[in-house]
Amino acid sequence: MLLLGKPVIKKLSNEISKYIEAHQLTWKYVAIFLLSDDKPSEVYVGKKAKKAEKIGIYADIKLWKLWDVEEVIDEIQQCNVDTNCIGIMVQLPLAEHLKEHQMRILDTIVPEKDVDWLGTRLFGLAGFGKIDFVPATPKATLEILKYYWMDDYRWKTITIVGTSNLIWKPLAVELMKRGATVITCNSKTDKQFFKDTLAASDFIMSATGRKHLINKDVLDTNLEDKILVDIGWWIDEDGAYGDIDWKYYEDKVKAVTPVPWGVGPVTVTCLFHNIMAIGEQKNHISG
Amino acid sequence: MLLLGKPVIKKLSNEISKYIEAHQLTWKYVAIFLLSDDKPSEVYVGKKAKKAEKIGIYADIKLWKLWDVEEVIDEIQQCNVDTNCIGIMVQLPLAEHLKEHQMRILDTIVPEKDVDWLGTRLFGLAGFGKIDFVPATPKATLEILKYYWMDDYRWKTITIVGTSNLIWKPLAVELMKRGATVITCNSKTDKQFFKDTLAASDFIMSATGRKHLINKDVLDTNLEDKILVDIGWWIDEDGAYGDIDWKYYEDKVKAVTPVPWGVGPVTVTCLFHNIMAIGEQKNHISG
Numbered sequence: 275m276l277l278l279g280k281p282v283i284k285k286l287s288n289e290i291s292k293y294i295e296a297h298q299l300t301w302k303y304v305a306i307f308l309l310s311d312d313k314p315s316e317v318y319v320g321k322k323a324k325k326a327e328k329i330g331i332y333a334d335i336k337l338w339k340l341w342d343v344e345e346v347i348d349e350i351q352q353c354n355v356d357t358n359c360i361g362i363m364v365q366l367p368l369a370e371h372l373k374e375h376q377m378r379i380l381d382t383i384v385p386e387k388d389v390d391w392l393g394t395r396l397f398g399l400a401g402f403g404k405i406d407f408v409p410a411t412p413k414a415t416l417e418i419l420k421y422y423w424m425d426d427y428r429w430k431t432i433t434i435v436g437t438s439n440l441i442w443k444p445l446a447v448e449l450m451k452r453g454a455t456v457i458t459c460n461s462k463t464d465k466q467f468f469k470d471t472l473a474a475s476d477f478i479m480s481a482t483g484r485k486h487l488i489n490k491d492v493l494d495t496n497l498e499d500k501i502l503v504d505i506g507w508w509i510d511e512d513g514a515y516g517d518i519d520w521k522y523y524e525d526k527v528k529a530v531t532p533v534p535w536g537v538g539p540v541t542v543t544c545l546f547h548n549i550m551a552i553g554e555q556k557n558h559i560s561g
Numbered sequence: 562m563l564l565l566g567k568p569v570i571k572k573l574s575n576e577i578s579k580y581i582e583a584h585q586l587t588w589k590y591v592a593i594f595l596l597s598d599d600k601p602s603e604v605y606v607g608k609k610a611k612k613a614e615k616i617g618i619y620a621d622i623k624l625w626k627l628w629d630v631e632e633v634i635d636e637i638q639q640c641n642v643d644t645n646c647i648g649i650m651v652q653l654p655l656a657e658h659l660k661e662h663q664m665r666i667l668d669t670i671v672p673e674k675d676v677d678w679l680g681t682r683l684f685g686l687a688g689f690g691k692i693d694f695v696p697a698t699p700k701a702t703l704e705i706l707k708y709y710w711m712d713d714y715r716w717k718t719i720t721i722v723g724t725s726n727l728i729w730k731p732l733a734v735e736l737m738k739r740g741a742t743v744i745t746c747n748s749k750t751d752k753q754f755f756k757d758t759l760a761a762s763d764f765i766m767s768a769t770g771r772k773h774l775i776n777k778d779v780l781d782t783n784l785e786d787k788i789l790v791d792i793g794w795w796i797d798e799d800g801a802y803g804d805i806d807w808k809y810y811e812d813k814v815k816a817v818t819p820v821p822w823g824v825g826p827v828t829v830t831c832l833f834h835n836i837m838a839i840g841e842q843k844n845h846i847s848g
Contacts (some may be wrong), residue, residue, distance in 0.1 A: 377691070378704075397688045398681025404664065405725040406723055428754060431742065439690040446737060450745040453754065455718065457742040467715065467740065 275529045276520075277503075279540040280427075282421040286543045289327045295548045303332040304361035304386045304389070304549075305353045310369040311341050317364050318542075327543050329359070343375040350382045361389040366546035381425050381535050384557045391440065394405065396559070400444070402458055405555045410548060412445035414540035415479060415503055424529060428453035433471050435459045435488070435517070436481035441505060445479065468492065480517035489519040497523065502530040507538035514538070562709075562816045563807075564790075566701075566827040569708040572702040573830045580837045590619040591648035591676070591836075592640045597626050597656040598632065601796050605829075606652050613830050620648070637669045648676040650834050673846045676835045678727065683846070688729070694840045697835060699732035699826035702766060702790055711788055711816060715740035720758050721805070722746045722775075723768035728792060732766065745815045755779065767804035768792035776806040784810065789817040794825035801825070 295302055308319045319335060326333035336349065337374045347420055353359045368376055377394075387395040391409040400407040408416065418423045421539070432449055436442045437460045446456045459468050461482075472478055472493045480488055483506045506517030516533030523530045531537050552559065581587055591613055595606045606622060613620035623636065640646045649670045655663055657722045664681075672683040678696035684844045687694040707710045719736055721727045744762070746755050748769075758767055759780045767775055770793045793804030803820025810817045818824050832844065839846065 279811070393683025394691075395681050395688060396685075398684035401684045401688050401730060402681060404681075432575065441690065443688060443734055446733070446743075450743060451731060453744070453750070455742045455744040456737060458737040461739070 276424050276524060277418055277529050277531045278538065279418060279538070280471050280538050282418050282540050283543045285421065286417060286547050287329055290546050290550060294321050294330050297553065299360055300330050300343055301332055302360045302551050303334045304363060305334050305336060305339065305561055306361055307346070307364040308344055309372055310362065310367055315365045317358055320364065322545065325546055329546055339369045341502070342434040343372055343379065346372065347382050350379070354384045354387065359387065362387045363390045364392060364498045372507050381457055386552060386556055389545060389552060399559060405558045407551055408444055408448055409440060410541045410544040411441050411505060413544040413547070414537050416446060416448060417544060418531060418537055419503070422529065423496055431457065431474060432477040432479065433459060433475040434479045436505070437461065438481060441481045473501070477501045477503065479503040479505055480519050483508045484517060485515050485541060486519040487517045490522055497526040498528065500527045502527055503537060504533050505530050505537050562819045563811060564705055564709050564816050564823065566705060566825070568822050569705050572708065572829045573704060573834050574616055577833050577837060578764050580613055581617050582841065586647055586765045587617050588619055589645050589647045591650060591817060592621050592623060592646055593626070593635065594623045594651040596651065596659055597654055600656055602652045604796055608829050608830065609650065611784070612833055616833055617775045620840050626656045630666065630762070632660065633666055636668050637666070641671045641674065646674065648673045650677045651679060673839060673843055676839060686846060691722055694835070695731055695735055696727060697828045697831040698792060699735060701824050702732060702792055702833040704736060705818060705824055705827055709816065717763040718742050718744065718761060719764040720744050720746060720762040721766045723792070724748065725768060728768045729742045731801065747804060749769065762790045765796040766792055770795045770805050772802050774798050775805040777809055778824060784813040785815065787814045788823060789814055791818050792824050794820055
């Protein structure tokens with residue numbers, strides 16, 4: 275079975291639109307900083323702007339790859355205090371001359387507008403359990419499985435493949451809270467261990483960005499009850515692809531998310547859904 | 562087999578003392594804020610002061626339960642800028658009148674002196690993987706098992722029992738990094754699920770502070786290969802006790818840490834060991 279993102283997006287978008295209306299946020303804006311000429315970044319930012327428009331807010335794209343660090347920080351600070359700005363996103367990677375200042379730039383964003391979870395402060399608040407906040411990508415993974423009633427994780431062995439701390443850590447924590455047993459693998463994992471782990475898992479969630487890392491050479495047993503979730507969305511000249519060779523698995527496993535049309539587009543929606551999540555917990559964030 | 566903390570403490574203390582000497586930190590100081598008249602807190606602070614003295618630095622105990630929030634914050638800020646102060650610890654819980662300001666107080670500590678990992682910023686830095694930092698209690702757990710050569714976690718099922726975000730989250734993350742499959746349980750976990758999970762686990766690490774939560778009524782099968790780690794150190798009029806009825810398990814399991822003399826005292830040592838961990842990564846913290 276293919277788990278498509280589209281109906282999940284529809285459901286979440288409805289929730290956001292209602293929130294935006296109820297809180298009179300229509301035509302307020304999110305600021306999206308695009309500070310490089312990285313191609314995939316341009317695509318992402320385009321998707322975010324389109325999504326914003328659809329749910330009824332404005333996206334102010336700040337395409338400033340030539341600005342220096344002080345100018346960028348100054349502009350973020352203006353967004354911080356502007357009450358019409360309800361979210362600040364900085365697209366990564368930054369341009370070369372800004373890279374060494376990345377942490378300073380991201381930590382300039384006030385936590386109550388840090389919908390993308392880029393600053394250390396919001397991360398800390400969520401880590402301490404002061405607020406309930408799951409960043410967009412792990413959230414998209416949970417939402418897609420919830421939509422298709424595949425979110426009973428108790429006693430399930432779940433392997434997460436990936437090295438991005440922003441994905442595997444919060445995802446692992448959320449799954450463990452729900453009773454799963456979680457194992458994580460990365461590029462340093464022994465190859466045989468990796469194969470055995472995949473074979474023994476009920477769920478496999480892969481977030482590396484390496485094309486078809488999960489293919490029939492590493493995983494071809496015990497397929498029928500498995501659920502495969504591809505978080506490894508990437509794009510190049512040949513189009514979008516993922517970590518999982520989903521066409522091979524489509525008729526063999528219980529469920530698989532394809533790329534494109536799986537987790538990727540849900541992620542963008544979850545980013546905006548997190549404007550809600552932050553808005554509803556504002557007291558705990560700025561306190 | 563009983564896993565005693567003492568030899569682990571000796572090894573770690575030697576490492577700290579060498580570091581203190583090599584970096585000419587002798588007779589610099591750590592500031593310990595004791596802002597309540599909670600009895601166990603007094604005991605903890607006493608242990609910390611004694612430990613400081615042993616490794617060759619001074620503990621400045623600030624017993625100010627009557628001070629107001631602004632006075633406390635002012636004093637923390639002075640410690641922040643004082644180059645003779647190499648660590649700031651605030652003993653929790655705070656006095657009633659300070660409780661509502663807890664987050665503000667803890668976030669006043671600069672991350673490069675936040676050895677106790679109480680501020681959101683250091684938590685965020687570690688969560689993002691910018692620095693390698695494990696707070697004292699999870700660190701003590703890892704160090705004690707490492708000392709006794711029981712730290713091969715690959716393919717091992719580990720159950721962590723506990724609700725404190727400061728313990729189970731970093732512990733789970735560190736164990737997963739090392740190849741373990743981790744499952745977490747808390748007070749909301751279904752009782753039968755809890756029993757089944759304990760029976761199926763290779764390691765059980767419990768950090769609830771509930772006296773003998775792990776006893777023969779919930780765990781009495783598959784004992785011979787199990788390793789039990791008691792992180793639930795607590796103290797009352799009858800003495801110190803833990804989460805695990807270790808006397809029952811002592812001759813039945815592969816290994817168990819007792820309370821007292823197990824993980825608890827190692828934790829205090831790890832707190833000071835983290836002065837090293839922070840010192841060695843200073844560039845990444847204040848950057």
